[in-house]
Amino acid sequence: MKIVLLSGGSGKRLWPLSNEIRSKQFLKIIRKEDGSTDSMVRRVYEQMTDAGLGTDITVATSITQVEAIRNQLGDKVDIVVEPERRNTFPAIALCAANLFYKKHCDEGETVVVLPVDPYVDKGYFACLRELDRALQQGVADIVLMGVQPTYPSEKYGYIIPEKAGEGVSRVRQFKEKPDAALAAELIRMGGLWNCGVFAFKLSYMMDIVWKTVPAGSYEEVLARYGEFEKTSFDYAVLEKAQRVAVVPYGGEWKDLGTWNTITEVMEPVNGFSIASEDCTNTHVINELEIPVVVMGAHDMIVAAGPDGILVSDKEKSSFIKEYVDHIDMRPMYEEREWGDYTVLNVNMDEEHRKAVTKKKTVRRGGQIPEKIHKEHCTVWTVLSGKAVIRINGRSHDAYAGDTYTIDRGVPHSLRAVENTVLLEVQIEG
Secondary structure, three states, X not given: OEEEEEOOOOOHHHOOOOOOOOOHHHOOOEEOOOOOEEOHHHHHHHHHHHOOOOOOEEEEEEHHHHHHXXXXXXXXXXXXXXOOOOOHHHHHHHHHHHHHHHOOOOOOOEEEEEEOOOEEOOHHHHHHHHHHHHHHOOOOOEEEEEEOOOOOOOOOOEEEEOOOOOOOEEEEEEEOOOOHHHHHHHHHOOOEEEEEEEEEEHHHHHHHHXXXXXXXXXXHHHHOHHHOOOOOHHXXXXXXXXXXXXXXXXXXXXXXXXXXXXXXXXXXXXXXXXEOOOOXXXXXXXXXXXXXXXXXXXXXXEEEEOOEEEEEEOOHHHHOHHHHOOOOOXXXXXXXXXXXXXXXXXXEXXXXXXXXXXXXXXXXXXXXXXXXXXXXXXXXXXXXXXXXXXXXOEEEEEEOOOEEEEOOOOOEEEEEOOOEEEEEEEEEO
């Protein structure tokens, strides 16, 4: 069984901590049993590893998320990078081609596709094995996981099985986001929430790939990626499939897509923050290096990060996307394979010279690869730690307090001997 995790989206509903590069699955705000915090993607990977499923994972993503995935998971997963964002159908087709051509998987292998960020218990991963078993027994061409509903939700699509109850069943019909009254009726009929988890044999998907893009190699599929219809897997494949089955899952499952839902699994206060004792059902998340004090707040979310500050009623927070979609500014925080950085200041002087100041944190052993900047010169000041800085072919042992000026067109790189923090100023013009 091969696992494909779909990692995409900008996560605007969790602004200001999420942005075009830092999606919600990378936010380290999920509460762990030991009191520490973790991200959704790391939590899911660790759960898969505990379930014995951590050795054959492929993550489908865009180029903007690759370094964040490497930062959090290292080389533990394979990554398939979409040349452009074209929705889930092309992404899954590309992953299938990767498994077939590059990893030489057998055509009869089961491929299970799921989101990268579900909040679930260990029974979820046992259910993945049920999908595999049903496929290998020939029950259907595509097998879905359906979540047992806990209330008549209007937010989810519903899967209606032919036989309600436990165990695998052929699917009778789908219903996308019904109103509350119809949702209640669908639940009485045994309807299950569609959680976006499904499985198929590699041969099934490769037949679809070949019909769309007749290709003889992964590289050819990649080069012709734009020929795949820009649409979802549900529309392109699932709705046209003749033999579809579903396996019910009755354990914990949360869709952590908004601040209102994600606060259910967070600590009330994070970072340099203070909430008064008379605050109720209020969460404060602070990534800034200044204090945030909240007093007398009820049912509120207060989130402060490099990209902005949100103060909102929890219920109203689910409507944030329409307010922040028009904000056109560069992401002020990014994760890289070597660590992370925060933009501290962007300044333009009277002569239109632009200076961008960043605080960079490089993990021990992390390397900022060699770069040559033609548009700006760079000044590095080491604030803490120890690193080897290489400038124009010459290596320098760098310690706290050391400053290096790198002119335009000069190759430079850095390797952290210890955890290293540096201030970087890029001066253009």
